[in-house]
Amino acid sequence: MSEINIPNEYPVELAPPDLSPYKDGNSGIPYVWRFDSGAPGPNVMLSAIVHGNEPCGAIALDRLLKNDTRPESGSLTLAFMNIDAYDAFDPLDPNATRWIDEDFNRVWDIATLEGERDSVELRRAREVRPALAEIDYLLDIHSMQHLAPPLMMSGRHARAKALAAAIGVPERVVGDAGHAAGRRMRDYGPFDDPREKNTALLIECGQHWQASAGDLAEEAAIRFLVATGVLSADALDRFTIPPPPQSAFTVVEAVTIQNEAFVFAQDFSGGEIIAKKGTLLGHDGEIPVVTPEDDLMLVMPSKRLWRGQTAVRLARRDT
Structure with a gap:
């Protein structure tokens, strides 16, 4: 297993569910379940545990499966991804099992998937890749290192922000x-x-192991299924408190670490709005890293501060 030597600052409030009942799947791929309504509609997927130390997605999918959630139109795929890392999870050292050999969520370019490199994560990505072949809508469920406001990461295109x-x-x-x-x-x-x-x-549902992350993962999953038309609006009846209005942001800079040592100037956790251009965020080796403009939100400052990793992303509020 790759060494991820990051001390844990937070209590582990979530109990990762036993996924062994789902091992065989029903799609020809272990731990991947697909249900077809027989009615016209989109093919949608909910995926969980791309990172083995993020149990909130496993909790959401486990609840959906135990409740016999089935699509009313189109098809629904429920996929547990990095099983080896998840099975290695140790609440006494919960940061150590994010992955086995490499980050499962950095291998999804075609050249890597079809190349000669090998790792536990790449073998699993190649195994589950066929399940993605005809998916119209995907919600990939994650959580964060720090206690910070949850985020929906929508990528580069307007259609994803519309779905969010x-x-x-x-x-x-x-x-x-x-x-x-x-x-x-x-x-x-x-x-x-x-x-x-x-x-x-x-979706980033909050800090990895806070109890609310599992509940948000389940709610977001159900709201996603309603938004895509796979479930009827009746599925939302259980959520009696309407969500607050959303705010949309766009990343204007991803700070990628260029040197062996990156140190933040403050104990940032994410979600902070930095009011002034030129505010010091940290040092990449000897190089100061500052905000390039006013009023930028810090997106998920990382603890994995080594060369080539993203230290933090800086996002501007959409107008």
Whole structure:
């Protein structure tokens, strides 16, 4: 297993569910379940545990499966992704099992998937890739390192922000172009093609192990299924409190680490709005990193501060 030596600052409030009952799947791919309504409609997917230490998505999919959730139109695929990392999860060292060999969410460019490189994550990505072949709408469920406001990451295209608005949660939606270190699953193939209609979102449900992350993952999943027409609006009756109005942002800069040591100037956790251009965020080696304009939101400052990784993204509020 790759060493991820990051101390844990937060209590583990979530109990990762036992996924062994879902091992066989019903799609020909282990841990991937597909249900067809027999009625016309979109093919949609909910995916979880792309990172093995993010149990909120597993909780949401486990609840949907236990409740016999079935599509009323189109088809529904429920996919548990990085099983090996998830099975290695240790609440006494929960940061250590984000992945086994490499980040599962940085391998989704075609050249990498069809190349000669090998890892636990690449083998699993190649195994589950056929399940994505005809998916019209994807919601990939994640969580964050820090206690910070949840985010919906919509990628580069307006159609994804429109879907995020139809879902209605969480309160903040962020358009971005991903990471220099590799392509995410939500940016795979037609999801990031401006000529296509296929649409993917990635939700960050809050800090990895806070209890509310599991509940938000389930609510977002159900709202996604209603927004895409796979479930009727009756599925929302259980949510009696309307969500607050959303705010949309777009990333204007992703700070990619160029040197061996990156140090933040403050203990940022994400969601902070930095009012003044030129505010010091940190140092990349000896190089100061400052905000390039006024009123930028910090998006998911990282603890994985090594060369090639994204230290933080800077997002401007949409007008």
